[in-house]
Amino acid sequence: MDITMRRAGWRLGALVLAAAVAGLPARGLAADICDSDSADQATLNQCAERDRAAADRALNQVYQQVVQRLSGPDLQDRRKALVAAQRAWVAFRDAQCRFDTVAVDGGSASGMVSAGCLTGLTQARTARLKTYLACQEGDMSCPVPPAP
Known part of the structure; x- marks a missing residue:
């Protein structure tokens, strides 16, 4: 060489x-x-988007667990109902956040406020879906059967 x-x-x-x-x-x-008070608006927007993406990943994980519980042939109607509810919820979430952020539309904080709204509603939906994973045998108000 x-x-x-x-x-x-x-x-x-x-x-x-x-x-x-x-x-x-x-x-x-x-x-x-992201934990600093000295971050500029662009950084705050990026941090809020990171949090939104993390909340979305968590929701998808829990949603898939619920779908899995509804995988039996005798549970197809419940699974279809869950899919319809989830689609409707996504439409609601997006419309609600459009309304909640209309006052900052086009502003430098728009991304942060929008991501914050999406994060909050997504975390609430994740918590709701998690309750279905904790249903007890015989709970007639729960559409998801308990884990085997």
């Missing part, structure tokens, strides 16, 4: 190491900035 190839390899290795080291504090800083 000639000297030019060794230098190129060393430079590439140094760049990879520098990028890795530089990335570690940046990730920690990104997580901390």
